[in-house]
Amino acid sequence: MDFALIWSSMPLLLKGAGLTIAISAIALIFGIVFGTVFALIRMSPIKPLAAFGVAYIEIIRGTPLLAQIFLFFYGLPYVFQQAFDLPLNFNPVVAGTAILAINSSAYVAEIIRSGIQSIARGQTEASLSLGFTPTDTLRYIVLPQAFRRVIPPLLNEATTLLKNSSLLSTIMIVELVRVGQMITSRTYKPFEMYLAVGFLYLCMTIPMSIMAARIEKRWKVG
Amino acid sequence: MHKAALITACLFAVSASAQAQGCMADIKKNGLTVGTNPGYPPFESLDSNNQIIGLDPDLVNAIAGKLGVQVNWVNQPFDGLIAALISKKIDLIAAGMTVTPERKKAVNFTLPYDNSENVILARKEHPEYNSAAALNGKSIGVELGTIQEKVAQGIKGANVKTLNQFTDAAIAVQTQQIDSMLIDRVVAERFTKTYPDLRITGVLNKNSKAMAVRRDCGDLLSRIDAAIIQLRKSGELGALRKKWLNK
Incomplete structure (x- = not known):
């Protein structure tokens, strides 16, 4: 075991971890916004x-x-160029964050939908019969309760998103896994390096898991 | 010729000190497991049936014929080949690998089977990317763990992008995601046929390619070197180089 290599690689690894966090955080925010929109679209009474x-x-x-x-980063620009003879230059970090956000939004949409649908139908009916408008029912009765229920699965999704961001190592983004690959490609010591990389991911994911467990515990009692 | 003799002498010293039996016994029993990354035509690429074809496979098959062993191919990213060799996942690297002092510290190289040079590949609109100095401030795509990555890292002011495959880098240059890439001349010439907008715009340093074996496999190395010398004398290596490299 070459612990000295892990130690000497730390500044580069932490820089990679910083980019991992930044990309994941931005992708998560957009993922939640688009996910909520798509949850509402999916539950829309308008069939198409x-x-x-x-x-x-x-x-x-x-x-x-x-x-x-790969489709978004390598495939799309090539087809675009062939079809319109125009360049479609994606900054890798922007493209990578966008595709992560798009991917996450689909999962978030299902989380939000299940949260909304988990609120008993009777509450909506009671609220409407008491004279609340449908919008007010959603705003004051359903969403506040749904919000509590979706926080733990959303934190779960955030953990998944953070780990999934490692796939961006394939499109020139020097995030945490890529830093590990680059160091391994010159030191030939994959064990030490991926142990360090894994440890850094745990440093990011364990706090999120603890947070999810605490929120779940507190709100389940109430 | 005395270079080969010297290498053989060194090998005997290494194999005697490391391990009496070496690796040939296992290879005779289980076959020779060869690692490569087939995105590097004409050294190795995939044909329409996803079979690995190229100079390296043909050369390895010819050598394996002389050694009387079966060949098992492993297709994996280039940057992990040396780690795979050291951890005994593979017995031989045949991936158009350039001999470098850093790699020599980790593995043993066979006799070289090709000498070439690294070139700059860019779109036809940019003939001015003709030297290392001209790439200052430009993005350069290279495959992770390759000699070209090392060359690119040495270029002042360059924005080096490491990709998993040279083929990915070629698409990225073609679609203007990056300005240029560094690659072996022979492979560059193939890419200019695949992507007609790409041109070789500059020439950098020379390279020398060989196969690599694990350090404790001295017996395998000496058998392969002997086979390469035989293939050279018989003209078979020359014929393969003519077929694939047109040299």
């Missing part, structure tokens, strides 16, 4: 709109993230 929501969610959730990344 709901069908579009279902198609979006199923296509994204039913295909591997790695394939989506």
Whole structure:
């Protein structure tokens, strides 16, 4: 075991971890915003709109993230160039964050939908019969309760997203796993390096798991 | 010729000190497991049936014929090949690998089977990317763990992008995601045929390619070197180089 290598690689690894956190955080925010929108689209009473929501969610959730990344980053610009003879330059970090956000939004949409649908139908009926408008019912009765229920699965999704961001190592983004690969490619010591990389991921994911468990415990009692 | 004699002498010293039996006994029993990354035509690429073809496979098959062993191919990213060799996942690297002092510290190289040079590949609109100095401030795509990555890291002001495959880098240059890439001349010439917008715009340093074996496999190394010398004398190596490299 070459602990000296782990130690001497730490500044580079931490820099990679910083980019991992930044990309994941931004992708998560956009993922939650778009996910909420797509949850509402999916539950829309307008049939074609709901069908579009279902198609979006199923296509994204039913295909591997790695394939989506390659399609978006390598495939799309090439087809675009062939078709229109125009360059479609994606900054890798922007493209990578965007595809992560798109991917996450499909999972978030399902989390939000299940949260909303988990609120007993009787509450909505009671609220409407008491004279609340449908919008007020959603705003004051359903969403506050749904919000509590979706926080733990959303934190779960955030953990998944953080780990999934490692796939961006394939499109020139020097995030945590890529830093590990680059160091391994010159030191030939994969054990030490991926142990260090794994440890750094745990430093990020364990606090999120603890947070999710605490929130779940506190709100379940109430 | 005395270079080969010297290498053989060194090998005897290494194999005598390391391990009396070496690796040939296992290889005779289980076959020779060869690691490569087939995105590097004409050294190795995949044909329409996903079979690995190229100079390296043909050369390895010819050598294996002389050694009387079966060949098992392992297709994996280039940057992990040396780690795979050291951890005994594979017995031999045949991946158009350039001999470097850093790699020599980790593995033993066979006799070289090709000498070439590293070149700059860019889109046809940029003939001015003709030297290392001209790439200052430009993005350069290279495959992770390759000699070209090392060359690129040495270029002042360069924005080095490491990819998993040279083929990915070629698409990225073609689609203007990056400005240029560094690659072996022979492979560059193939890419200019695949992507007609790409041109070789500059020439950098020379390289020398060989196969690599684990350090405790002195017996395998000396058998392979002997086979390469035989293939050279018989003209078979020359014929393979003519077929694949047109040299």
